[in-house]
Amino acid sequence: MPLSMNRRTALGMALAAPVILRSSRAFAAKELRVMAWQGYADDDWVKEFQDQTGATANVVFIGTDDEIWAKIKGSEGKDFDVFAVNTAQLQRYIDGGLTTPHDLAKIPNQKNVLPRFQDLSKVKGIMRDGKAHAVPFCFDSIGIIYDKDKVNPPPDSFESFWDPKYKGKILAYDNGEHNFSFTALTMGIEDPFHLNEEQMGKIKEKLIALKGNVLSFYTTPDEALQLYKSNDVALIWANYGQQQVKAMKDAGANIEYVNPKEGALAWLDTWAMTSGVQDPDLAAAWVNFLLQKKIGEQLSQRTGFGNTVVETGSAGANDKLVWLDFVEDPTKRSDMWNEIKAQP
Amino acid sequence: MIRLSGMATSLLAAITLAVFLLLYGPLLIPILSSFFTVSHGDVLWNQPSLSAYGALAGNGGILKAVGNTLIVGFSATLLSLAVGTLLAIHYCSGKSAGREAMQFAIYLPFLMPPIITGLALLIFFRETGVPRSLITVIVGHTVFVQALAYRTIVVRLQSLGPSMIEASADLGASAFQTLVHIILPNLRSTLIGAGVLSFALSFDETLITLLVTGTESTLPIRLWAMMRLGFTPDINALVTIVLVLTVLLCVFAVRQLLPEAQSNSE
Amino acid sequence: MLAGSRRAVGDQMIFVGSARHGYGPRLLALISYVLPAVFIIAPLASFLAYSFFRMENGQIVHDLSLGNYRRFFADAIFVPVLWQTCLLCLSVAALATLIGYPVAFLLASLKGRRRHFLLLMVLVPLLMSYIIKIYAIRSILGGNGFLNRFMLWTGVIEQPLTVFVFNLNAVLLTLTVLLIPFAILPIFLALERIPRSLIEASVDLGASSLQTFVRIILPLSLPGVITAATFVFVLAIGDFLTPQMVGGQSGFTFGRIVFSQFGTAFNWPFGAALSAILAIVVISVIALGNRVGQRST
Structure with a gap:
């Protein structure tokens, strides 16, 4: 299959298209069921993939981690072949037996990714019992966006979110797990993903204080942008990193992005196969297709996310990234976050 | 059938007008935006354009979803x-x-x-x-x-x-x-x-x-x-088209299905 | 649950006459019990059974217990949040019904095509995606939103108003705007059925317009009002997106707690218990409303 295309093979393909297409349509009449985030399966990519393989790729886009879990768990993995999920969330799917490990031999493009993603055993959360349950696709750090007119000097620490100067001018993110983790980093706790009772109690107090300083807790980047445009906002906890920076700068905002000195949490989205995958080879072909340089460049250019194939500005070499991990007790964090939000 | 005095009618009409403003006011934003260039989420009010409609016509995914x-x-x-x-x-x-x-x-x-x-x-x-x-x-x-x-x-x-x-x-x-x-x-x-x-x-x-x-x-x-x-931006165009089509459908339905003479007989 | 049930008691066996003819009624009864049993009771009952299970190490353990229900009352956050959510949704229902009534009244007083055209125009906004509408409303209400900018521009105010910026007022307003059409229609349908003869009789007997309204029209339209309030209340309480998007840090409602149990928290048993409790509360509120509605007829 002509999966990694440079200009010459593309040209060759165009000339010999009828012949090559026939021979490469190994998956003619097959269907691939994809669950993805917006921006991970653009129409032109899907069309190209279908032309190359002869298969039909049906994509359903989802809006939150919660929905992916409810849908995959509720159908016991039967409704989709391949889905996008971050490494922290991935753990519960593996625990629940809802994934099928990848055969990396069928994803040759994985050999050409950025150095830090090449050895999957060094990427936290991917491997279980020597098998790769997912393949990294894109990532971003979670730093601070600040308005250059309102915040001077630039912030270098998450502590700024508690600064009374910015009361009512802060946007934070509505997610208990992340908020406990980054607050733990701010308080100098070594492992923000495995907290003990006492630490959680202290963090809860600090988050209640944060709530008093915050204008709103947002959930999507566009929501944050809209909030920024129609309100007086100085600092944003940038859950979507560079994507948000790009969107805000495009909209003319005078802002800058910084990864704080405590270390920025970083998320990594991957492609995993479900336990109900109908054709693992076709699913692997999909993942391999998306790991092309061309796709990686387009992904970063269109969404602002860092991709795993081509270098981008998502994180500098000196930035301290703390990859998200499955936390000690997501239910407990969620409950405590609910309690914090319920505080009058 | 309920009959109303002139004053009561005016009062109710005023309230109804206000309710219509509440209902349709928020829709004006996407509708107006659909006729202008939208660049990165900001509407450029000095650049009228129908490009949103062109983009919608080319967006097979959205049309299929509709x-x-x-x-x-x-x-x-x-x-x-x-x-x-x-x-x-x-x-x-x-x-x-x-x-x-x-x-x-x-x-x-x-x-x-x-x-x-x-x-x-x-x-x-x-x-x-x-x-x-x-x-x-x-x-x-x-x-x-x-x-x-x-x-x-x-x-x-x-x-x-x-x-x-x-x-x-x-x-x-x-x-x-x-x-x-x-x-x-x-x-x-x-x-x-x-x-x-x-x-x-x-x-x-x-x-x-x-x-x-x-x-x-x-x-x-x-x-x-x-x-x-x-x-x-094509979503703005979609909202506008859906609204126009629905209103036309309503006009048609009222004219065809409810002849003037019959409409009071229910 | 049923507004007009008192009237129905008097009219027992409405279709008794036709029951003499053929298998129709028996077939009807069969359909009426089989469909809900298969498509509603079977799925929901088996799912609500989860509420008696519990979670252990990320897996659902199928031991029967009332632990989830006990936790609802034991933990300090659930009851107050549910109470506030109910208050909020009751306010939305009251507001939508109050605003909707005059509109329905005007519609019912119109004649012919104009009446039906206007009625349809009230319903058309429902077909505009509500996510889009929430976004639009938010850009109107924000601190630098259209409303504030407009009022600053006209000089009505000197400082941007904050009454509608990401608080419960904004949630109340937004939900009301979104749900008014659901209130107008049932009221209109009730008003439309009031026989003209009754109103004329009242006027002939020398009653003033106000008396006619209070004694004849209002009581007869009450089932419609209750239905309207019920629709709005239920739709408001099931909506977990609006409070979050326009409520800022105070936009935390019971619906969001329930939703979170099924996602990241992954506690389906507790989520099922919370849903069962929510359903019981909603049903009680509606039953109470019906009781009040029936007493005043």
């Missing part, structure tokens, strides 16, 4: 009206604990948070081996909007009173004849109203749809997923 939404909406609406009428007639035809239980069951999916109804149906379909598809979405939507259609019909049936139906039966009409010639004509405006409400609910349903769909997307699912990256 098509699915319409299929599901019409099917679920017709189903819930048909079933709702039957169930309502049964409820009104007597008094028993079974009928109360039936009514309770009909209301239940409407009272539950949508994620519960959605997950319950998904697990039910999985256990019974029904593959997820647009069909299961239609079933899911029918289950959800049924309560609303049923309730509206029951309220009307009860206000009809038994005399007309008894008279019909006394004249020797069969149950079917009574249904077609007596009950349905009296339910006309109710069925239209209940139909529109059911369709509207189905048109916007997100969570149940996502959980019980196979690989088909509907418009709300697409919009919901788009929140992560922000809405593209």
